Amino acid sequence: MNLDLTDEQHAFAAEARAWLAEHVPPAPLPSMDTAEGFIAHRKWEATLAEGRWSAVAWPEEFGGRSAGLVEWVLFEEEYYRSGAPTRVAQNGISLLAPILFEHGTDEQRARYLKPMTDGSLIWAQAWSEPGAGSDLAAIRSTARRDDERGGWLLSGQKTWSSRAVWADRGFGLFRSDPAADRHRGLTYFLFPMDAPGLTVRPIAQLDGSTGFAELFFEDVFVPDADVLGAPGDGWRVAMSTAGNERGLSLRAPGRFCAAADRLIDLWNDQQHEDPFARDAVVDAWIKAEAYRLYTWGTVSTLQNGGDIGAEGSVNKVFWSELDIALHETALTLLGPAAELRGTPGVADGRWVDDYLFSIAGPIYAGTNEIQRNIIAERLLGLPRGGDGRRVS
Amino acid sequence: MKFVLTEEQQALAEAVDEIIESAGGTKAARTWAAGDPASGQALWAQLADLGLLGLCVPEADGGMGGTAVDLVVAFERLGYHAVPGPYIESGALLPDLVGADVRRGIVDGSIIATAAVPGLVPYALDAAASSHHFLVDAESISSATSGPGIASIDRTRTLHELTAAGESAALDPAVVALALDRATLACSAVLLGAGERLLAEAVSYAKIREQFGRAIGEYQGLKHQLADVRIALTFARPLVTGAALNLGDPDSARSISAAKIAAGEAANLAARVALQVHGAIGYTEEHDLGLWITRVRALMGVWGTPRHHYDRIASLLLSPGTSPAPSPVVSPTR
Numbered sequence: 001m002n003l004d005l006t007d008e009q010h011a012f013a014a015e016a017r018a019w020l021a022e023h024v025p026p027a028p029l030p031s032m033d034t035a036e037g038f039i040a041h042r043k044w045e046a047t048l049a050e051g052r053w054s055a056v057a058w059p060e061e062f063g064g065r066s067a068g069l070v071e072w073v074l075f076e077e078e079y080y081r082s083g084a085p086t087r088v089a090q091n092g093i094s095l096l097a098p099i100l101f102e103h104g105t106d107e108q109r110a111r112y113l114k115p116m117t118d119g120s121l122i123w124a125q126a127w128s129e130p131g132a133g134s135d136l137a138a139i140r141s142t143a144r145r146d147d148e149r150g151g152w153l154l155s156g157q158k159t160w161s162s163r164a165v166w167a168d169r170g171f172g173l174f175r176s177d178p179a180a181d182r183h184r185g186l187t188y189f190l191f192p193m194d195a196p197g198l199t200v201r202p203i204a205q206l207d208g209s210t211g212f213a214e215l216f217f218e219d220v221f222v223p224d225a226d227v228l229g230a231p232g233d234g235w236r237v238a239m240s241t242a243g244n245e246r247g248l249s250l251r252a253p254g255r256f257c258a259a260a261d262r263l264i265d266l267w268n269d270q271q272h273e274d275p276f277a278r279d280a281v282v283d284a285w286i287k288a289e290a291y292r293l294y295t296w297g298t299v300s301t302l303q304n305g306g307d308i309g310a311e312g313s314v315n316k317v318f319w320s321e322l323d324i325a326l327h328e329t330a331l332t333l334l335g336p337a338a339e340l341r342g343t344p345g346v347a348d349g350r351w352v353d354d355y356l357f358s359i360a361g362p363i364y365a366g367t368n369e370i371q372r373n374i375i376a377e378r379l380l381g382l383p384r385g386g387d388g389r390r391v392s
Numbered sequence: 393m394k395f396v397l398t399e400e401q402q403a404l405a406e407a408v409d410e411i412i413e414s415a416g417g418t419k420a421a422r423t424w425a426a427g428d429p430a431s432g433q434a435l436w437a438q439l440a441d442l443g444l445l446g447l448c449v450p451e452a453d454g455g456m457g458g459t460a461v462d463l464v465v466a467f468e469r470l471g472y473h474a475v476p477g478p479y480i481e482s483g484a485l486l487p488d489l490v491g492a493d494v495r496r497g498i499v500d501g502s503i504i505a506t507a508a509v510p511g512l513v514p515y516a517l518d519a520a521a522s523s524h525h526f527l528v529d530a531e532s533i534s535s536a537t538s539g540p541g542i543a544s545i546d547r548t549r550t551l552h553e554l555t556a557a558g559e560s561a562a563l564d565p566a567v568v569a570l571a572l573d574r575a576t577l578a579c580s581a582v583l584l585g586a587g588e589r590l591l592a593e594a595v596s597y598a599k600i601r602e603q604f605g606r607a608i609g610e611y612q613g614l615k616h617q618l619a620d621v622r623i624a625l626t627f628a629r630p631l632v633t634g635a636a637l638n639l640g641d642p643d644s645a646r647s648i649s650a651a652k653i654a655a656g657e658a659a660n661l662a663a664r665v666a667l668q669v670h671g672a673i674g675y676t677e678e679h680d681l682g683l684w685i686t687r688v689r690a691l692m693g694v695w696g697t698p699r700h701h702y703d704r705i706a707s708l709l710l711s712p713g714t715s716p717a718p719s720p721v722v723s724p725t726r
């Protein structure tokens with residue numbers, strides 16, 4: 001057992017570090033949940049693509065570097081340590097792309113993957129409905145067959161769709177066979193956000209920004225070419241997205257290590273003495289370190305041909321709680337200044353915005369209650385109690 | 393890079409399990425607690441034959457020449473089975489500090505040695521069942537005589553005050569520091585093993601115990617508590633193995649302290665939840681659960697309290713002007 005990197009891996013990390021040092025915008029971009037921030041983040045994606053850093057683990061033909069898993073984790077560490085912007089392309093790159101690689105057609109891969117890497121095609125995910133939250137299989141939005149045009153007509157309502165206000169395309173599940181049981185008869189569709197019959201209504205989030213939206217579908221036509229996987233097989237296809245979202249791809253350890261480092265800097269800058277706050281800083285560092293080491297273990301498991309499976313749920317609960325602990329500690333250190341938003345003097349105003357985002361972590365990507373059900377039933381083998389579970 | 397156990401390490405764990413299980417599992421702990429050390433000492437001899445008391449001792453000195461990772465792999469199993477006796481003292485602390493003869497005896501199992509380290513481990517464990525007693529401080533070691541036994545919260549542990557007897561031998565403080573860290577690491581591994589066993593016991597009980605016509609494991613109130621134990625142990629484990637990998641490196645101290653804190657917290661959570669899942673049966677002397685519950689509590693306080701380890705990390709990480717040292721596998725800037 002070891003944690004040693006090869007010379008090539010060190011060189012890879014150094015190359016990423018050097019590139020990032022040169023290209024990361026000196027001042028933070030405006031929030032990607034605002035109109036101007038979205039555009040600025042889209043531009044940043046294009047810059048990343050020019051350096052071929054937007055999806056390092058993808059094959060070169062799709063804009064990647066064919067890099068291995070270790071390199072990917074190294075890149076993410078460098079990325080977050082450099083203070084680079086959040087990734088507005090993440091729904092596409094982290095959540096949809098793995099499904100396209102696994103279930104998509106060659107034609108779909110050719111059409112959609114490359115434009116994800118340079119920010120020209122930003123995706124929104126459309127799972128949730130007003131009546132289908134944790135119980136995702138309760139989806140009621142429908143897909144009706146349109147044989148004449150060779151496709152489907154989508155109707156119904158989706159909600160809480162992150163960045164749908166500005167996204168170019170969406171992906172989600174619709175009930176294509178009303179007679180089939182809950183988990184069957186669902187189909188996975190890709191659709192343009194400006195399709196005729198599709199209305200997007202922004203919803204303001206806790207922090208006032210329009211981070212998500214609800215979508216109203218009235219006979220929105222989607223051609224067969226935009227069905228992902230087989231019709232009726234959408235649940236199984238979606239399950240693999242959920243695994244990605246909870247598992248490695250959404251929350252690389254770099255985020256938390258970088259936040260823990262910033263927290264330590266904050267402590268040092270402020271010359272604090274409160275022993276309770278000090279222990280909280282130490283705790284945040286320990287947990288970020290645990291997450292980093294755990295990730296290397298996962299990388300080794302994957303390289304040995306293993307998979308993440310229900311361990312992704314262990315991961316999800318841990319990172320979401322760690323994220324909150326990190327940010328709550330920062331706010332504790334900031335004291336009365338912690339309520340000031342966007343004040344450059346206060347760590348670029350980041351802690352407050354990031355705190356507000358962190359408290360959503362136990363809700364999205366499958367609530368932590370649902371993750372605990374999965375851990376108890378699938379990892380510990382406890383009997384199912386009809387409590388349900390949600391995949392996304 | 394490979395941050396998973398090797399086949400040899402898995403085989404080592406299985407070999408330790410086999411020896412303990414064929415010796416009757418928790419039987420040694422129970423008779424030891426009742427004041428009869430014979431079966432515990434017999435198990436000691438068997439585990440010494442396997443090499444457990446000389447895992448990190450060079451082969452030239454009769455040891456296994458293994459790594460600290462081997463040590464945590466084996467000691468986790470000791471915790472899992474609640475094996476009694478001063479294994480941490482003999483197998484992890486003392487080998488580098490004692491003279492060649494004693495060391496050879498420890499490795500081959502003919503000597504059971506215990507120790508006190510004022511400030512960190514104030515009382516020596518199981519002096520009456522040990523043949524050699526040592527007082528260790530930051531720069532010296534001396535033989536010692538032991539006072540009468542003092543009961544521990546853990547009935548398998550009897551504690552003794554030691555008084556130095558005879559000459560003390562000077563030691564290199566760096567060697568002592570490393571030995572103390574290795575013992576702390578071994579203690580973290582025992583805690584992790586105890587935590588895993590508590591979880592395993594609770595899970596199997598939750599599947600068979602029925603109330604209101606259903607297995608209690610169907611109830612979310614228990615399910616979620618057990619899931620939280622799984623999460624805590626899952627994330628304590630890489631800290632323990634990570635600390636074993638860089639034992640002796642410049643970052644070692646903070647990694648060891650992080651491992652001890654996390655393993656202690658996870659094991660303590662496991663103890664609380666396992667008891668809750670069992671209800672009253674778990675609170676009886678007759679049930680084995682108490683072996684791990686009290687072991688965890690005892691080990692949280694020795695080899696550095698959480699307070700000690702928080703302070704140690706803070707002093708390494710937070711002193712103004714010092715930035716965190718580089719992480720082992722990443723880049724030199726962090």
Ligand SMILES: Cc1cc2nc3c(=O)[nH]c(=O)nc-3n(C[C@H](O)[C@H](O)[C@H](O)COP(=O)(O)OP(=O)(O)OC[C@H]3O[C@@H](n4cnc5c(N)ncnc54)[C@H](O)[C@@H]3O)c2cc1C
Pocket residue numbers: 124125126127128132133134135159160161162163212360363364365366367368369370387388389390392612
């Ligand atoms: C910031 C943010 C971004 C999001 N982005 C998207 C997106 O891009 N696309 C998308 O489709 N969705 C998105 N969501 C929605 C998210 O997936 C859902 O909020 C989530 O699945 C929970 O559903 P719900 O909000 O309807 O809560 P509910 O399902 O109504 O749950 C309410 C509470 O009840 C608990 N609960 C429910 N069932 C059980 C059970 N069986 N056992 C125990 N407790 C239970 C839940 O854990 C929760 O605490 C986003 C949410 C947030 C907060």
